[in-house]
Amino acid sequence: MSNPALDAAAEPLVVRSERIDDPGELLALLPPDDALAWVHGGDGLVGWGRAAEFRTSGPARFTEASEWWRELAAHAVVRDEVDVPGSGLVTFGSFTFSDDADGSVLIVPEVVIGRRDGVAWITVIGLGITASPELTTTPAAPPADGTTFADGPIDSVHWQSLVAQAVSRIEAGELDKVVLARDLVASLADPLDVRAPLTKLASDYPSCWTFHVDGFFGSTPEMLVRLERGLITSRVLAGTIRRSGDDGRDLALAGSLARSSKDLEEHEYAVRSVAEALLPHCTSMNVPEAPFVLHLPNVMHLATDVTGVIKDDASALTLAASLHPSAAVGGTPTPAAVALIAEIEQLDRGRYAGPVGWIGASGDGEWGIGLRSAQIEDDGSQVRLFAGCGIVADSVPADELAESNAKLIPVRDALTP
Secondary structure, eight states, X not given: OOOHHHHHTTSOOEEEEEEEOOOSOSGGGOOSSSEEEEEETTEEEEEESOSEEEEEESTTHHHHHHHHHHHHHHHOEEEEXXXXXXXXXXXXXXXXXXXXXXXXXXXXXXXXXXXXXTEEEEEEEESSOOOOOOOOOOOOOOOOTTOEEEEOSSOHHHHHHHHHHHHHHHHTTSOSEEEEEEEEEEEOSSOOOTHHHHHHHHHHOTTSEEEEETTEEEEESOEEEEEETTEEEEEEEEEEEEOXXXXXXXXXXXXXXXXXXXXXXXXXXXXXXXXXXXXXXXXXEEOOSSOEEEEOSSEEEEEEEEEEEEOSOOOHHHHHHHHOSOTTTSEESHHHHHHHHHXXXXXXXXXXXXXXXXXXXXXXXXXXXOOSEEEEETTTTEEEEEEEEEEOTTOOHHHHHHHHHHHHHHHHHHTOO
């Protein structure tokens, strides 16, 4: 049987990274087609073109993708004059939440522009030596007037009944927490130019990681895992409250969130699942005793940064696979929660809540959780927006619906003029 990882390495990629002057806004450099993005606070990576790609599905999707990437990277001819995380050979990727869904993909761009801590570079990737392209900016077409939003197949009333079902199952002792998601369908007057919502998301949410891979885009506040020169970092978010828009009121809300037994319980489950998944890969680990409150423009989250020192040869993608699905997007215990999601959620999540990010040839990389996200469908004139909420014994269906609406705001606003 043919091994796709070995087949991919039959023609080695030629890679060259070199420093460039600061190119300005990274997202402004993207062409309308084959755009890839991973930006945070103005820094990050953008790319375009497809020098190589790998599509996979099923329970072994992470293993198959990791094998393909290792073989591709091992055979590549690389000249990296920059030597920072993100220079040299990189691939962008996005994976489905469920083992059963299609759509997991790794894409190696032909051109990557990166910036980190004041250092900017260009990487050119192909089957031979090619000249670096001239960088130009082309404005994105903003969404036209007339965008409409409607519930997906499960309307808001029915979704609240699903939350109530989940609470009953939790009260019956079947599990401690489950994350239930819902979707909203946007119908646009014209096919979407994804660069427009990316630009707005990056501007409005600079502390989040704004991404686009193969029609899946968003701005996630949650770093599933970062591996950089032996240091592992994972940001856990669980427990949410909507902001009021009044600074004084929001401070009081932040205090109530930090004291909320319901939200602290939900957060503890999520932190524990991350720490247990990372522990086998770490020589040491730091797990703060109490979370902090992360303030975003639309909501506030309980947040904990878990760190560790790697002890094996696991790559960032391997670590992401070991963490997925965490309690923050699945539940606790995870097998029972994922089974309940499949039973009652009635939603094809696609790549929502799955790992999204990038990995370099060394194995270092960054993988976020595909939250505050959407999937472009059909000819680009329809977009599915996703949001999910952690359900525990004290959850109130109407409150969870309000929380999900707050989580839909970032992408919803980015799709309107």
